[in-house]
Amino acid sequence: xxxxxxxxxxxRRVGLHLAQNFLNRDIPVVGTYRSERPELEKLRDxxxxxxxxxxxxxxxxxxxxxxxxxxxxxxxxxxxNASDWxxxxxxxxxxxxxRRMMQVHASAPYQLNLGLxxxxxxxxxxxxxxxxxGDYVSGRGSKKHIAYAASKAAQDNLTLxxxxxxxxxxxxxxxxxxxxxxNEGDDAAYREKALSKSLLQRxxxxxxxxxxxxxxxxxxxxxxxxxxxxxxxxxx
Numbered sequence: 001x002x003x004x005x006x007x008x009x010x011x012r013r014v015g016l017h018l019a020q021n022f023l024n025r026d027i028p029v030v031g032t033y034r035s036e037r038p039e040l041e042k043l044r045d046x047x048x049x050x051x052x053x054x055x056x057x058x059x060x061x062x063x064x065x066x067x068x069x070x071x072x073x074x075x076x077x078x079x080x081n082a083s084d085w086x087x088x089x090x091x092x093x094x095x096x097x098x099r100r101m102m103q104v105h106a107s108a109p110y111q112l113n114l115g116l117x118x119x120x121x122x123x124x125x126x127x128x129x130x131x132x133x134g135d136y137v138s139g140r141g142s143k144k145h146i147a148y149a150a151s152k153a154a155q156d157n158l159t160l161x162x163x164x165x166x167x168x169x170x171x172x173x174x175x176x177x178x179x180x181x182x183n184e185g186d187d188a189a190y191r192e193k194a195l196s197k198s199l200l201q202r203x204x205x206x207x208x209x210x211x212x213x214x215x216x217x218x219x220x221x222x223x224x225x226x227x228x229x230x231x232x233x234x235x236x
Contacts, residue, residue, distance in 0.1 A: 002027060002028060002076065002124065002125070003028070003072070003073075003074040003075050003076040003119075003123050003124050003125065003128075004027070004028035004029055004030045004049070004072065004075060004076060005018075005022050005027060005028070005029055005030070005075070005076050005077045005078075005079060006029075006030045006031070006032075006068065006075055006077070006078045006079065006112075006116070007019050007022075007029060007030070007031050007032075007079045007081055008031070008032045008053075008055075008078075008079070008080055008081050008082035008108075008112075009032065009033065009034075009081040009082030009083060010029070010031030010032065010033055010040070010043060010048070010050065010081070011033045011034075011035060011037045011039060011040055012037065012039065013180070013181060013206070014081055014133060014180060014181075014206065014209055015031070015079075015081040015082070016039055016043070017206040017209070017210060018079060018081070018209075018210060018213060019031055019043055019048060020043070020046070021210055023043070023046040023047060023048060024046075027076070028047070028048075028049070029043070029047075029048040029049070030048070030049045030050075030051070030068065030072070030075075031043065031048050031049070031050045031051070032050070032051050032052070032053045032064065032082060033050060033051075033052060033053075034052070034053070034054050034055070034082075036052075049071070051064055051067060051068075055082055055103060055104045055108040056100060056103055056104070061107075061108055061111050061112070062111070062115075064112075065111065065112060065115035065116060068116060068119070069115070069116070069118075069119065072119060073119070073122060074119050074120075074122040074123045074124050074128075075116060075119040075120050075123060075128065076123055076125060076128060076129070076217075077120075077128060077129040077130065077131065077217060078112060078113065078116060078120065078129075078130045078131070079131045079133065079213065080108075080109045080112070080130070080131065080132045080133060080155070081133045082104060082108070083104060083105065083133070084100060084101065084104045084105075084148075085145065085148055086100060086101060086145070086147065086148060087144050087145055088144060088145065088146050088147060089144075094147070097147045098147040098150070098151075100147075101147040101148050101150070101151035102147075102150075102151045102154060104151070105148075105151035105152055105154065105155045106151055106154040106155055106158065109132060109155060109158055110158055113130055113158070113162050113166075113172075117166060117170070120166070120169070120170045121166075121169045121170060123169075127169075127171070127220065128169065128170045128171070129170065129171050129172070129173070129216060129217055130159075130162060130166070130170060130171070130172040130173075131172075131173055131174070131175065131213060131216055131217075132155050132156070132158065132159050132172075132173075132174040132175070133174075133175055133177070134152050134155050134156055134159075134174045134175060134176045134177075134226065135148075135149070135152040135176060135177065135178075136176050136177060136178035136228070136229075136230050136233060137149040137152060138152035138153040138155070138156050138176060138226075139153070139156075139176065139226070155174065156174055156176070156226050159172050159173060159174040159224065159225075159226065160224055163223045163224030164224065167223060171216070171219070171222065171223040172223055172224060173216050173222060173223060173224070173225050173226070173227060174225070174226045174227065175209070175212055175213070175216075175226075175227045175229050176226050176227065176228055176229060176230070177204055177209070177229040177230065178197070178198060178204075178229065178230035178231065178233045179194055179195075179197075179198065179203055179204060179230075179231065180203065180204045180205070180206070180209055180229070181203055181204075181205065181206060182194070182203060196236075197233055197236055198230060198231035198232050198233040198236050199231060199232030199233070199235055199236050200231035200232055201231070202231065204229055204230075204231060208229070209229070212227060212229060
């Protein structure tokens with residue numbers, strides 16, 4: 001049996017789509033989730049091995065690493081998809097906001113990468129990958145989500161450092177999307193404004209994200225890079 005792909009945050013959107021696609025290709029999936037959803041039961045029925053883990057809780061991250069190390073002899077890839085998106089003005093306050101954003105987007109990936117590096121280096125295919133799903137704002141900041149943008153910039157820096165430290169056995173890259181997929185509740189005015197920010201004026205879409213992930217997994221020569229996924233937004 002081939003080594004599995006570990007995907008954090010498999011309950012919805014990008015994480016769910018990636019997990020379903022890998023399972024449909026008979027690639028084993030290990031997934032993490034924070035909230036139980038009906039979609040998770042479908043992933044379990046397809047054979048996914050799912051672990052509850054709240055990345056805000058340090059002991060749970062340590063326990064997750066230990067469980068995966070005990071259960072598997074190797075990993076093909078880690079895809080860091082788990083995310084949270086807190087505005088700077090909210091009920092928890094600025095100190096807790098920056099703590100949470102850094103915890104989910106920087107501290108948790110850092111700990112998982114370090115703890116699971118031996119499994120990546122033991123991949124049965126002779127190649128392994130770490131992919132951070134970042135954000136377009138990591139390179140330009142955000143007026144209303146400063147803490148979030150800073151944490152994604154920290155995640156990009158993890159990409160550079162782990163690429164250097166884990167080479168040549170493990171490639172490490174990041175994907176920086178601007179607009180992957182609208183939420184069902186997004187109204188027409190919001191959608192029009194969001195689409196106008198890029199040259200291509202459309203969503204990237206889940207299939208395009210899958211193609212980008214596949215491209216990085218199939219590459220034998222790309223590492224330490226932040227891959228734009230923004231429809232030409234930098235020129236709009």
